[in-house]
Amino acid sequence: MQDSDAMAAEGKAxxxxxALAKRIGMVAAGLILLALIGYGIYNLMSSKPGPKKPPVTTIKIMPDTPPPPPPPPKEPPKEPPKEEPKEIKVEQPKPVEAPPEPQNLKMEGDAGDAPSAFGAGQVTNEYSGGDVGVKIGGGKNLAAYAWYTGKIKASIEAAIAEQKDLAKEQYKIVVELWLSKDGQVERIEMVNGSGDEKKDALLRQALSSVKRISDPPPEDMPQPVKLRITAKSLG
Structure with a gap:
């Protein structure tokens, strides 16, 4: 009995x-924590800001050459000099010599001049620079014959016009010519001349240059075609 009481008393002790050791440990931990907090506050209060870094000074090395001079001020634009009005000389047109007037060529075929194209009646064909006028009596193909005679006349007129020495001369000649079916001049003759050898030589030369009519003759046109050509001087 006494032993049990002793053991109980020992257990309580x-x-x-x-419990006391536990309390002492808690107090010691609290003191350590307070010491740490106090140390931290002390460090914060006693800490000083670090030294400021000195400012960095940048030094630029200037080149040896001096800067270029400023550009000169711009001059105001000069007004262009006023041109004085120039006198324009107008050349008077030189008088142009009028070309020689065409000769009056008259081609006639009288009735009875067979086998001429004009054997059925009187036909006159006068030309002085304008259109050709033709008057024909009745008969088969006479209108076509007269039209083709006008083409022959135009070819002869052009050939004579090439002879400048005949430009102001007057003459009256009779010409006969034969044609092929395609309009080629097979033969041409001056059966009656002007009576002047010089004029006749020039006329023959002109007639010999007539080689072809631009169109073939009408069918069954009588040949030779006989033309009486008269040139009247206009000078």
Whole structure:
């Protein structure tokens, strides 16, 4: 009995010691924590700001050459010099010599001049620079014959016009010519001349240059075609 009481008393004493040790540990931990907090506050209060860094000074090395001079001021634009009005000389047109007037060529075929194209009646064909006028009596193909005679006349007129020495001369000649079916002049003759050898030589030369009529003759046109050509001087 006494032993059990002793053991109980010993157990209580051990529990008290453990509780006391626990309290001492808690107090010690609290003191350590307070010491750490105080140390931290002390460091914050006693800390000084670090030394400021000196400002960095940048030094630029200037080149040896001096800067270019400023550009000169712009001059105001000069007004262009006023041109004085120039006198324009108008050349008077030189008088142009009028070309020689065409000769009056008259081609006639009288009735009875067979086998001429004009054997059925009187036909006159006068030309002085304008259109050709033809008057024909009745008969088969006479209108076509007269039209083709006008083409022959135009060819002879052009050939005579090439002879400048005949431009102001007057003459009256009779010409006969034969044609092929395609309009080629097979033969041409001056049966009656002007009576002047010089004029006749020039006329023959002109007639010999007539080689072809631009169109073939009408069918069954009588040949030779006989033309009486008269040139009247206009000078």
């Amino acid at each position: 051990t529990g008290k010691k453990a």
